[in-house]
Amino acid sequence: MKAFIHHNYGPADVLRLSEVAKPEPAANELQIKVHAFSLNPEEMHMMHGMFAVRPITGFRRPKVLCLKADIAGVVEAIGDAVSDFKIGDKVMGRANKGGQAQFTCVPQDRLVHKPEALSFEQAAALPLAGVTALQAVTKNGNVHKGMRVLINGASGGIGTYAVQLAKHFDGEVTAVCSGKNIDLVTQLGADHAIDYHTGDFTRTRRSNELIIDLVGNRSLSDMRSCLSKNGKCLMVGFSTPASMFRALIGGPLSSNFSTQKVGVMMASFDKADLQTVADLAATGDLEATIDKAYPFEMTPKAMHHLATVRAKGKIVVRLDAGSE
Ligand SMILES: NC(=O)c1ccc[n+]([C@@H]2O[C@H](COP(=O)([O-])OP(=O)(O)OC[C@H]3O[C@@H](n4cnc5c(N)ncnc54)[C@H](OP(=O)(O)O)[C@@H]3O)[C@@H](O)[C@H]2O)c1
Known part of the structure; x- marks a missing residue:
């Protein structure tokens, strides 16, 4: 599968589109075919290797090569301990690693079902x-x-x-x-x-x-x-x-x-709150403002856009246009 990875810290040019092994889900994880992801300043700080994050991300070089992202997609495989989802479900949530890729594995407590009323892009714009x-x-x-x-x-x-x-x-x-x-x-x-x-x-x-x-x-x-x-x-x-x-x-x-x-205030990513957000979006009480949706190949451009701190709402990357 294809993923954006970085071997060094720096601006978005450090991101390289690479062929990597498809991740296998652990017992409590789902393997998801990613249809869209959105970007947050947190992943940008990790890409830059801001000094406050290096104790977690690695002092000299990033330990995790593929960055986080908020994702929406379809469940392809599930671990043995997964009870809340089945293969084929449409889901949304936050991938703590490996989010900027065609496939990612996410624990079930970081995911909820994607409301039917939302596109993958709208769903990916919501989590964090x-x-x-x-x-x-x-x-x-x-x-x-x-x-x-x-x-x-x-x-x-x-x-x-x-x-x-x-x-x-x-x-x-x-x-x-x-x-x-x-x-x-x-x-x-x-x-x-x-x-x-x-x-x-x-x-x-x-x-x-x-x-x-x-x-x-x-x-x-x-x-x-x-x-x-x-x-x-x-x-x-x-x-x-x-x-x-x-x-x-x-x-x-x-x-x-x-x-x-x-x-x-430090937010703690919580499944119950993610469900509330999804429910409010499903009823139209909460709408995603999407500044721009970039094709997957242009992920570094999307990161550059985020780094301007001028985004109007969310910046989204789409992998499978028209596959709602
Ligand atoms: N504490 C936590 O748990 C937590 C969790 C997530 C994120 N964060 C942090 O929260 C912050 C906001 O995140 P975000 O995702 O909303 O960022 P963002 O989407 O990148 O914010 C961009 C927006 O900032 C506005 N802006 C820039 N300078 C401004 C100024 N001087 N006065 C008013 N608005 C200004 C811009 O508006 P204009 O173009 O109109 O200037 C733009 O719309 C980030 O620092 C992020 O790291 C904290």
């Missing part, structure tokens, strides 16, 4: 970004009727889902993005939109009860200045490793002396 947005809006953010929610980075992969989900749970949503994406976030349901080139969301006079920060380009005190007295700021994305370490240490420390809570 959808689950992260759901966990920010529900478990961590507790969005409820009338809650004033600000989403910084609203037009990206997670942001486009977070806007819809915060509206689904009746929040009053302010979306922060560049001017060219104001129409998009408004169509997704945002009540207010701020173009970060011409406006500063931190000057919204302590009005936000919840901030979901997907960009991480502002100081903790900037964030506090636009939070309500008992407000909460979930720091999900970071512009630099330094901003992440500042938030990891400074967030909990400063929250000890304040009624405002500022802290890092």
